[in-house]
Amino acid sequence: MAQSPAHGSDHHDHHAAGHHDPQDIKLLGFWIFLVTDVILFSTLFATFIVLRNNTNGFEGGADLFNMTGVIAETFLLLTSSFTSGLAVLAMHQNKVKPMIIWLVITGLLGAGFLALELTEFVELVHEGATLQTSAFWSAFFTLVGTHGVHVTIGIGWMISIIIQIVRRGLNADTKGKVTVFSLYWHFLDAVWIFLLSIVYLMEVM
Amino acid sequence: MLENIKEFASEFFVTGDPLIYGADVSIVLATLGIVFVLTYFKKWGWLWRNWITTVDHKKIGIMYILAAIVMLFRGGVDAVMMRTQLAFPDLNFLEPEHYNQIFTTHGVVMIFFMAMPLMFGLFNIVVPLQIGARDVAFPYLNSLSFWLFFAGAMLFNLSFVIGGSPDAGWLAYPPLSGSQFNPGVGQNFYIWGIQISGIGSLASGINFIVTILKMRAPGMTMMKMPMFTWSVFAASTTIIFAFPILTITLLLLFMDRFFGAHFFTLDGGGNPMMYINLIWMWGHPEVYIVVLPAFGVFSETVATFARKRLFGYASMVFAMVIISIISFFTWAHHFFTMGSGANVNAFFAVTTMIIAIPTGVKIFNWLFTMYKGRITFPTPMMWTIAFIPAFVVGGMTGVMLSVAPADFQFHNSYFLIAHFHQVLIGGVVFGYFAGLYYWWPKMFGFKLNEYLGKWAFWLWNIGFYVCFMPQYLVGLDGMTRRISVFSDPNWVGLNVVSTIGAYIMGLAFLFQVAQIGYSIFRHEKDTTGDIWDARTLEWSMPSPAPEYNFAVIPQVHGRDEWWEEKERRRRGEKPWQLGPIEPIHMPKNSAIPAIMAICWFVLGFGLVFHWLWMAIPGLIGVFICLYARSFSAHKAEYYIPVEEIERTEATLRGGAV
């Protein structure tokens, strides 16, 4: 913390400090946003852990989780993280078309994930597990649902980025957007790993 | 049909209380008055171009401060009404239900809608100027933060006339705030008013961290930053860790109330104590979020008015960082009585006491800065001096409260009320007043009238002690907080005195309003841009600063760069070598933040009344705004040409650059 990361005092030539690299600034801003999102999810995880035994006499996760569906969801989301990485690689090589294709595949995988998650939710509701059933299920639906909402927003965001790239091509600005988006997408993947282990696996073990 | 409308209106609008009818009338009159004045003087375009759509941090700062002063008034009226009710035993000025609403809105308004915006106002006005930047890192996001705060504040305040105010205390503990015991809409207003403005605060926290990390003038290392900027950095870091907890806590309470979930309910396996833990995991850091910038202000004023460099710079920084870290590990001192057991209580008692150490270090640093200084006492310095005894007493009573076994006696008594008002008024409010008086000339180009300012100062201080000292005593004597009547004859004297103190503070506020009003017409102009002969970069430019702040960004060599520069000039050395003026890259105004805030308001209002037909379009509107911004952001910039900058500088500085 003791030194200035942005610019040393040797830069007499570029005194115009108005010329900070805007992409650099956005990227830092986004990293800090991700920190806040980590706290957001941590709070939800903490709540889930505190309430996990409060099933109110109703069945808990161990009885009702459909692990095949969950494994399939995991597979889709992890693959989509990989394909979003491939999109960024293509972007660095300025290959617009492959990049867009990888992004579209990422989005489709994400949509597949959401479809499975929704099916899982609907099945649970049919079994009688709803937000109102018990503290356990309230915490479950809120935590997993918040992740699902993040994925949904991610897909909408990605569509907007694809449209902008089709219109304006790749430049520093649109590249920055893809970079930030892929960061976000990897982050959701990481959160899912925690969801998988803390919510699903620990429950059924 | 008519019957239905009548029935709806009688539930929708708050009815039956003359105070509220009075408020209705004055709200309508004030609105009509504003509309009339704007139309008559043809000011709508001006309002739109210069304020509503602005992304200029200086103007956003002014809007924050203006809103905060209005909210200080509203919170103050609540306070005076409560003290009136409690002046004598068995009064009937406020019904118990009404009293509950008033202490709730008083607390919420003062923390969320007075202290926070006043704080963000000072951040906005000062930080970019202090670090030699042209604006904050994300000017558009900054405007959005302001409008989200504004929408949240409006939504919350609307509950006064529509639907009914929340009444479960400023932190809305369940189960009282749950739908079982609180079926009305008041708590929904609480949730969404705070949630919407809280998102804005979170965004501001991110914005100022990035600004400070990335936008400093060349040569200004972290350890050469002015202390106020350091305090903003510490507070913003605390914000980004604390506010997401608040977001989730309110979300969960909303899930309980809206969807019938069981997070904090008494049935269904819910756990109300979980809420109380969560809200204080945000709440304790929050009190340090608001007080750290006040410490920052004092560090500036003390150095300026003692004409010495700040004593113990590194230890100041260290103390602030330590405070913001430890503030996350003390939350349980707010409920020692919950029954977590002796070990847990001991842990939190000790962490709480530890916080007093860095705070003490800072006090000594300010005292040493003043030691042997050539001190002058204009109003900003008076507030600084007044802060020290107030905060020492507040801190000491805090340490008393942190003694867990003793707290079983103090908890939720008037002793506690006196403690936190002592630190919040004596620390936060005095600090922000000092900052406001100090930077006012930088904001508007003239100084506030000192004579009226001194009246306000003395009345505030006298009122403050007269109001809160008796509360310590009556609290020790067993008077608990949040009661709407008392009957014990032994408490009468102390309560009367306390109420007199509250009225004196109300009078002091009126003096401040008069001071501002008077000073707008008759004032001492700030012609040099450095009216206090101060030390940091914001004083190196004309007052008020031009929209681009620095025509040329200075090269920084040490702490107190502007003071050093003046010394160099006094010694006849070569002044700053500023490079040539270049075209300046600026963000364009944008209407999207204000529109998006309206959409949030519609969304929030719909959810308050469970009107999905209203909430869903609001939500869609939010997303449309996000899309619109994403598609237009790259076009939202322009350059100010060199000739225009030269012209502006020439008029502002009378020729000399």
Ligand code: HEM
């Ligand atoms: C040396 C520093 C401090 C110590 C040791 C301290 C200690 C405490 C303790 C132990 C309590 C809980 C007492 C109870 O509920 O029975 C408390 C309450 C409170 N403190 Fe402090 N405090 C300190 C500084 C501050 C500061 C700087 C602020 C604000 C700027 C503050 C604001 C509050 C508030 C708002 C409450 C009560 C909230 C409520 O119950 O509604 N304190 N303090």
Ligand SMILES: [Cu+2]
């Ligand atoms: Cu605390």
